[in-house]
Amino acid sequence: MPVIPDDNRFESDPADLLPQDPGLPEGWVAAAPDGSDRPTVERLTELLRAHERAGRGWAGAGEEDVLVEVSDRGLTTRENLVVRDPAGRIQAWGSVHDRAEGRMLFVHIVDREIDERLADRCSDVLFEWAEAQAKAVGEARGLAVQQIDSGSFADDERQHGWLADAGFDRVRTWWQMSRSVEAEEAELVPDPARWERNGVVFRLVERQGDGLPSEADLRAVHEVLEGAFTDHFNSAEETFHEFIHRLREDPGHRWDHWWIAEIVDGGGEPEPAGALVGTVSESDTGTDGSYVSYLGVLESARGRGVATGLLRTIIADAASRGRDRVGLEVDADSPTGADGLYTSMGWGTKYVTESWHRDVTVSQQ
Structure with missing residues (x-):
């Protein structure tokens, strides 16, 4: 298996990035959170869930989603900042992720209950810190420009205003789609573990005696997805080690949800031509679903039913596990017409998100 990257390119001490007086009210402080402190994790989870409810009407995140950002494992490619009030209560949280060369993800969350003036100041501190981190990671990677990639729910006007005021541009819209699954759909394919149609084999990545997947298969998945998304919006080259580390961080990660089409x-x-990486999608209702994290088909194999076959496979797999839905994300502005395939197979839009970007000039010494 590939090694976990250990080359965090961020500045870990917020004091090295923020001014001595960041402009917060007396008694308020900005500092890095302790990801091993349970009350901290619980409070960040509370903030994240409130952010989701305000933006789309319901919350789906749990503590595992927070730990991806703040645990020791997450900090190999991330840093975090929290703003605490005089009572020590966390009122704002920012997280940056060195996602791939030239692309830094930024999570920006401010409590929904505090005074508007205080919320604005907390927001400003998060943006100031994120800009400084963008310069740090960009310089470490030897770049002239570092992109900050943040997001928002489509109906979250407060978040839109903050992003726009901080110099971000709304660049893309994403449909978050879901499809119900019926028990009888377990028969959609002969066997989700391996089946063949029209000269294409659809199979799970091979597993070794210790239960871990074949590295050759994982590399094949990575190469297919890199090739399939070369011309897609905001595609950034990601090394094999970065790719595997990031996907293993997902709380829903399971090796038996990775498929190859050959x-x-x-x-x-056999020639790898398509790949689907799925995850488990948990729910507060107690019924799990499946989620399509990645689906890619090489241009040379398009028109052979590879994407349809992979989608039928994950639907059948979900049905066989007693799950009630399969979710996925689609680029609303994609020229490939992928949304037409998803709609024809029963997917519908559940909610909408947006990408907001800002390019930061990196000071090269």
Whole structure:
């Protein structure tokens, strides 16, 4: 298996990035959170869930989603900042993620109950810190410009205003789609673990004696997805080690949710042509779902039903596990027409999110 990256390029001490007086009211402080402190994790989870309820009407995040950002494992590629009031209560949280070369993700959350003036000041501190982190990570990677990629729910006007005021541009819209799953759909394919149709084999990544997947198969998945998304919006090259580390961080990660599609009708060695990485999607209702984290098909194999076959596979797999839904995200502005395939197979839009970007000039010494 690939090693976990240990080259955090961020500045870990907020005091090195923020002015001595960041402009917070007396008694308020900005500092890095302790991800091993349970009350801290519980409070960040509370903030995240309130942010989701305000933005889309319901909350889905749990403590595992927070731990991805603040635990020791998460900090190999991330840093965090919290703003505490005089009582020590966390009122704002920012997290930055060195996602890939030239692309830094930024989570920005401010409590929904505090005074508007205080909320604005907390927001300003998070943005100031994120800009400084963008310069740090960009300089460490040797870049002239570092992108900050943040997001918002489509109906969250408060977040839109803060992002716009901080110099971000709304650049993309994403449909978060879901499809119900019926028990009888377990028969959609002969066997989700392996089946064949029209010269294409759909199979799970191979597992070794210790239960871990074949590195050759994982590399095949990475190469297919890199090739399939080369011309897609905001595509950034990601190394194999970065890719595997990031996907293993997902709380819903399972190796038995990774599929490869191979062309086998040429008479030679099977040729990887498509890949689907799925995860478990938990729910407060107690019924799990499946989620399509990645679905990619190489251009040379398009038109052969590879994407449809992979989608039918994860639907059948979900049904066989007693799950009630399969979710996915689609670029609302994609020229590929992928949304037409999803709609034809029963997916509908559940809510909408947006990408907001800002390019930061990196000071090169």
